[in-house]
Amino acid sequence: MCSLVNNLVDQLRAVDSNISADIMEAISKQVLQKYPCLEKRDDDGFGNGLSYITLKQKMINRNVYLNRLNETSKKSIPVFQKHRNRRAGTVQEYWKTSSDHCPKEVFSKLRRDEPSLLTEEFLEQSQAFVRSRLDQNKNLNLILSELPVLRRRKLLEFHFKKSTGIDIGMLSTYFTAKREKIIGYSTTRKMLKLQSSSTDYEVFDFIAKLVGEDLSDLVLKKEIGTGIDDVHEESAGPVIICIDTGNGTWMFYVFADHTRITEGTTDVIGAIQDLMCVQYVHSFMYLKSAAKFLELVQEYFLKLFPTKGSKSNATRVGKQQRIVQKIIASLSDFGDD
Structure with missing residues (x-):
């Protein structure tokens, strides 16, 4: 899953490093539609249909992490932000x-x-x-x-x-x-x-x-x-x-x-x-x-x-x-x- 997330984020960042949450969500839904095996299900085979949120959050976290690496030389963020x-x-x-x-x-x-x-x-x-x-x-x-x-x-x-x-x-x-x-x-x-x-x-x-x-x-x-x-x-x-x-x-x-x-x-x-x-x-x-x-x-x-x-x-x-x-x-x- 980590490799998949890294790969998806890298491809998106080739276009823009400021990726909105809406885009992350759309991509996550498309991935789960194409690969149903990634959907989390219980022992009776039922899923809540929200697995895309987990994938979306992992993508957001990965992108935020990469952006922070690129901003280490910038001024610290003021408290009010x-x-x-x-x-x-x-x-x-x-x-x-x-x-x-x-x-x-x-x-x-x-x-x-x-x-x-x-x-x-x-x-x-x-x-x-x-x-x-x-x-x-x-x-x-x-x-x-x-x-x-x-x-x-x-x-x-x-x-x-x-x-x-x-x-x-x-x-x-x-x-x-x-x-x-x-x-x-x-x-x-x-x-x-x-x-x-x-x-x-x-x-x-x-x-x-x-x-x-x-x-x-x-x-x-x-x-x-x-x-x-x-x-x-x-x-x-x-x-x-x-x-x-x-x-x-x-x-x-x-x-x-x-x-x-x-x-x-x-x-x-x-x-x-x-x-x-x-x-x-x-x-x-x-x-x-x-x-x-x-x-x-x-x-x-x-x-x-x-x-x-x-x-x-x-x-x-x-x-x-x-x-x-x-x-x-x-x-x-x-x-x-």
Whole structure:
């Protein structure tokens, strides 16, 4: 089988080394039609008709291996390219605006880390350099230690808009407009019943439960007295750390790769907005245990619909996460009568 696979791939590579999966699949089916003895069957002589997938995968693996041998002299792949869907929902042109060159006066202002300097004009001037810093194949903590200004909300929101074409403030606007409707919808469900006095956290938690998830997997609460330097999360994916500051108040930070990535906020809506900025500006996939919730937030509150791919690792049918679409449809239809 290995010799057969090698022979087939070598012949295909004589035409082009970038062979699509569709071509591999077509060739695999033709081979099995011509040589039925290669079809895997059980002890009763029945096959599932999927043996071509095994052959196809072997061909793909062989071609990838040969391509890697030819690319050993090339630069290492940046971290953000490790998953093909990390850039889903973003504008391709945004990623092309990246440069290591930075005028001295711009770099000086970035090093000062003063929010008042982050004007629209300055953010435009620094965009290419900031993008190149974020794209570095370095430890995230080291990148942010060198330029703490990368944690600033103004900067993250600017780059979110540049990368998606959407103002992150839309999340708060739509959530506020739909809050009463969501509370009313909760009365039709058997689970948690919301009240007009329910907190924003409880409303978001209800939305997470609608898609079978729990907000506590995404928002990790820490007891009063916990310091920023005391937080050491094992999760590599972005999560929100919620630190009790006493008197019923909380401080929310986004952490990823064991590093604090945002400056912090006192309300959960702002925390969700910060999280979504981090997801797209830093090119993270959604945390698997909260992927459906984040996809619902993305579509229902941000109106962000990727034309290709998804940041969600949740099981999908076709190109959609069915339960997310079902809940959005139910919420949309509620109260129409």
